[in-house]
Amino acid sequence: MTTLLLQLLLNALALGAAYALIALGFVLVLNATSAVNFAQGDMVMAGGYVAIALAAVLPLPGIALLPVVAVLMAALGALLSLLAYFPLIGRPPVAVFISTIALGVMLEGSANAIFGAEPRAAPALVGAGAIELAGIHLPYQRLAIVALASLLILLQHLLFAKTQLGRRLRAVAQDREMARALGIAAAPLIAGTFALGTGLAGAAGLLLANEWFVTPTEGTNYILKAYIAVTIGGWGSVPGAVVGALLVALFEVGVSSALSYSVATALLYAAVLAILFFRPQGIFGEAAQARA
Amino acid sequence: MSLELGPYELRLLTVAGCYALPVLGYQLVFGHAGALSLAQGAFFGLGAYATALLATRWGWGFLATFPASILVPVALAALVAAPVLRLRSHYFALATLGIAQVVLLAAVNWTELTGGANGLAGVPGVVFAGVPVPRGWPMLALVWGLVLAVMLASHLALRGRWSRAFALLRARPLAAAAIGLDEGRMRLAAFLASAACAGAGGALYVHTLRVVSPEALGFPVMVACLAMSVIGGAKHVLGAPLGALLLVHLPEWFRFLDLYRNVAYGAALLAAIVLAPSGIAGALARALPRRAAPAPKPQAPPAPRRPRADEGPLLAIDGLAKSFGGVRALDGVALSLRPGEILGLIGPNGSGKTTLLNLVSGFETPDRGAIRLAGARIDAMPPHAIARSGVGRTFQTPALVEEMSALDAVSLARGKELVAARPEAMHFLAEVGIGAEAAAEKVGRLPFGLRRRVELARALALQPRLLLLDEPASGLTAGEREALGNLLRRLAGQGLGLLVVEHDMPFLLGLAHRVACLDEGRLIALGTPAEVRRAPAVIAAYLGEAA
Amino acid sequence: MQRLVLACLLVLFSTAVRAQDVSIPVLVPLTGFLSLEGQSQRNGALLALRNPPPGITPRFEVADTGVSPEIAVNAFEKALGSRPLAVVASMLGTQMLAMMPLAAEAKVPLVTVSGTAKITEMGNPWVFRFFPGDAVVKTAQARYVIEELGKRRPAIVYQTTAYGQSGREHLDAMFRKLGAPPVFEEGIGVDVKDLLPVLAKVSASGADVLALQLHAPSTALLIRQAASMGLGIPIVAGSAIHQPSTAALLEPRELAGICAESAASPISGGSAALEAWIEEYRKEFQSEPDAYALAQYDGTMMVLREAAAGARTPEALARALSSARYEGLAMTYKSDGRGNMAHSAVILCYDGTSRVPQIVKRYDNIDGVL
DSSP: OOOOOHHHHHHHHHHEEEEEEEEHHHHHHHHHSOOTTTTHHHHHHHHHHHHHHHHHHSSHHHHHHHHHHHHHHHHHHHHIIIIIIIIGTTTTHHHHHHHHHHHHHHHHHHHHHHHHHHOOOOOOOOOOOOEEEETTEEEHHHHHHHHHHHHHHHHHHHHHHHHHHHHHHHHHHHHHHHHHHTTHHHHHHHHHHHHHHHHHHHHHHHHHHHHSSSSSHHHHHHHHHHHHHHHHTTOOOOHHHHHHHHHHHHHHHHHHSSSHHHHHHHHHHHHHHHHHHHHHHHHHHHOOOOOO | OGOOHHHHHHHHHHHHHHHHHHHHIIIIIIIOOOOOSHHHHHHHHHHHHHHHHHHHHHHOHHHHHHOOOOHHHHHHHHHHHHHTTOOOOOOOOOOOHHHHHHHHHHHHHHHHOGGGGGGGOOOOOOTTTTTTOTTTTTHHHHHHHHHHHHHHHHHHTTHHHHHHHHHHHHHHHHHHTTOOOHHHHHHHHHHHHHHHHHHHHHHHHHHHOOBBBBGGGGGHHHHHHHHHHHHHHHSTTTTHHHHHHHHOOOOOGGGGGGGGGGHHHHHHHHHHHHOOOOOHHHHHHHSSSSOOHHHHHOOOOOOOOOOGGGOOOSSEEEEEEEEEETTEEEEEEEEEEETOOEEEEOTTOOOOOOOOHHHHHHHOOEEEEEETTTTTTTTOOOOOOOOHTTTTOOOOOOOOOOTTTTTHHHHHGGGGGGHHHHHHHHHHHHHHTOOOOHSSSSSGGSSSHHHHHHHHHHHHHOOOOOEEESTTTTOHHHHHHHHHHHHHHHHHHTTTTEEEOOOHHHHHHHHHHHEEEEEEEEEEEEEOHHHHOOOOOHHHHHHHHHO | OOOHHHHHHHHHHHHHHHHEEOOEEEEEEESSSHHHHHHHHHHHEEEEEESSSOEEEEEOOEEOOOHHHHHHHHHHHHTTTTOOOOOEEEEEEEHHHHHHHHHHHTTTTTEEEOOOOOSSSSOOEEEEEOOHHHHHHHHHHHIIIISSOOOOOOOEEEESHHHHHHHHHHHHHHHHHOOOOEEEEEOOOTTTTOHHHHHHHHHHTTTTTTEOOOOOOHHHHHHHHHHHTTOOOEEEEEEEGGGGHHHHTTTHHTTTTEEESSSSSSGGGHHHHHHHHHHHHHHHSOOOOOHHHHHHHHHHHHHHHHHHHHHSSSHHHHHHHHEEEOOOOSSSEEEOSSSSSOOOEEEEEOOSSOSOOOOEEEESSSSSSO
């Protein structure tokens, strides 16, 4: 019984780690622009397909492809900001919400046209296999997902906390006017934030698309999870997004184990509505002012 | 020519009409109330399911199923309104999306009732009082007849005061509350009406399609509604039918693109939001020259009874405290203000002056303490109710809608239809020295000083007992300041109480009867201008700031 | 009015008869979650339409029906403009249910491979299903589990879609009929990623066999996670796993011991005619054929044969389809009077060394129609 519980916990952690990368990208863009990037889920899907397309050319393990996928996706993210964010500066935040929904529709349609609707699998991060530890089956792949996601989250944290670039990004996120007054050019930094957020989504896409496959339609599912994670964790809070993502995954795995998947989904939304009602600042408090 | 339409063309037109209805509703909640609801697709599907269930299971006729299809989504909207409507944009979007997901989950999993993922087949066509309405032209006429009726109703309801009230609500929610507009009720009305329209559209949709399945509740329907309003135009009734017609036909026209059809669909939506922010209808409306309403002759409304100075304090503040996070913005402040008195409020930046005004206006609720207006507690009242009980205010930067004329901005505060409100609004504009020409001008085109005066006129149009002014003289020329001072003295002379926050000391000290000074949330001095100017605590606070 | 309609119909039919060629539009889902199956359906139909029997030249247009009934009905109404002899119609049950009343009104046969039981239960004489319905394949699946594997405590995991719910109903009823009521049942959404929770519950329920009714992604996920956790009981899946693209997601060792029902398994090989057809398919579409492609090929070919034999009006065709017997590549087809043309199913199993399954059991003529 304990073995099973630990196994479930590892699954929840792996899923939560991937969700965390998605939520992280979402919240970085949110902080820099106070706009909701609804295409974030479709970027995860796109990341999965980029990995698959790359693997067809470069037959390397996922861990070697990951940097390339992240860079390509970052470029796509910068493109996204040019198409769907910069032309809408000065308009209500809802405009970006809609423009990114439109981009999501385009991404989904493209994936369907190029790769077809059948589920596809990206290359494994490391070889198949598993560690047997005290009767617990720990597949390398899941352990690698948790490790790699933690590493990316840590790198992101270091980037923001310790580097000049990170300080500038934060300055823009906190107050664009002030940043401009200090001589920081906001536009490239905002584009950079989109690139970073999308790169993280792409990494998550690669991680998810081996273990859980990828189909063109699943972006919506991921953006919902990220949205919920960020709301639970506190709108705009970076650590909150990570914790929120882990909570969502734990909740899903826990409730679906104890009851059923449909109950888990219904309860997740009920819980979100309850949180919005009783504690709209999220469990850990809202970091971003209600600018949106 | 119209007779050449085949069944295929007629079907597309009918389906477009079925979508135009939820889009008309969506214009209210999204376009006018500015709330990004993601439940409109669910309301549409609920209407469809209600008709399908009642017609196939219990054999109800159209005259019974149609109202029921409107009532079911409205009932759900009413049920969730209380927790959901007070949420701000992104939370509201998520909450409504969550509700839509739960409805979808119920439709898929409650198989005994809904037929599960297969849905319900065999829904009859419309039978109107025993007379069947066949598909083709008759159904088209029924659907578009209803669309036109809803368009007309929507146009009549919104053309005057309410579209402007919603515009103020979207752009400056605090200013809307400050002239007595009840944001909660306006958003509720828009939300319920949007659900009703969606239900009606869903009912006709299922009569047209003859089957219903969970796809009718899904996110793609929601995206379609959103795209139709954005592309058609979210604030103009014509936008709904235009958007629906275009987006129902677009996938059919794009059939030649084969698998890339949806990419083109997304690109069209993206292009519309970037290139035509107010949609096709908005662009058309701008292309047509429009005469601004000429300013009518001023007409003074009946003067309200103003309290006399000996009736006791107009405003009494006692032990007021408010913290934000760990920061004490106000700490145990006590003040009072008599009718006809001008009380100046000074203090260094961040000393709590604006917080005090916001507490009196009801924008914030105090942690402790009491605020009384003419003896009655107002500290637990919502801001619009406080405004209606006679508290007017202005903001540090004028909170006006740039595209609205000065005349309409002021008329809104009169709380009646524009035709009746405009002559009275002219009276208040005249009082602050704005003539007919400037009154007809859009606020965004007026110089800063005039905007301040428009905002003051709007506050006066409430005919308040108490006026809260937040830095009324900043940004004004010397001449404008003098005129403002004279106006404020005259108002006080009429019995109005004025609480004025101002940084311009010569202006304020020359104007106020008494002055209160705040520092770090505490009241450090209160007295005549001369007394306060000499108070050591005040000098220290200001010197400290200056140094 | 009625006379006018009658006159119009007469004109319509006379032109159809006079025409040298016939129109057979292909309306199948090419985008959305069922587009993989829809593309198989299209490919099967195209292979028949491009190689018609002598004496007939079919015209055809392919249109995407997406996922919603609305788009399918729009496409159908548009296709009616070409005065079709028959329509190759979507395998998505909800779209079939939406098109059927229109087909009855316009009197056009719908030739489909949809498995949804309900479409032949509505008393609509214009529906012809060339894929065994749930009543056939689920009987085969349940009988294999009980009679061949000798299991008594089945668990069912199904998708919360039309396909899954309809299959579950038949599977559940069949297990009960065979005296082995399911000990565990759960529906899962298409977006569920982690299947360990349901596998754990299956395990805890004491089930001795797991029957699946899931779409391709969930089937592959479940099989992989079952292999990884060591579920320890046999899995008999629905037809999704027989699709080569689904099996391609899994390692052969993960597939070891997995069985599944299907109407056919073209890649498992068979008669010389079937082998030739498979070659043709690979050449034409650069992909591996599945049972849907084969069934839609058979159905479309039967339509073309009957048309070549003289059934040049939709009504004559419907009469012919209702009464004729047709030896297809996958099986023998004959209507049961309600439009169910297919009555056979196979059970196939993977041996753990390749992704090509072996047919281990045939259930021919399950409902005794042939």
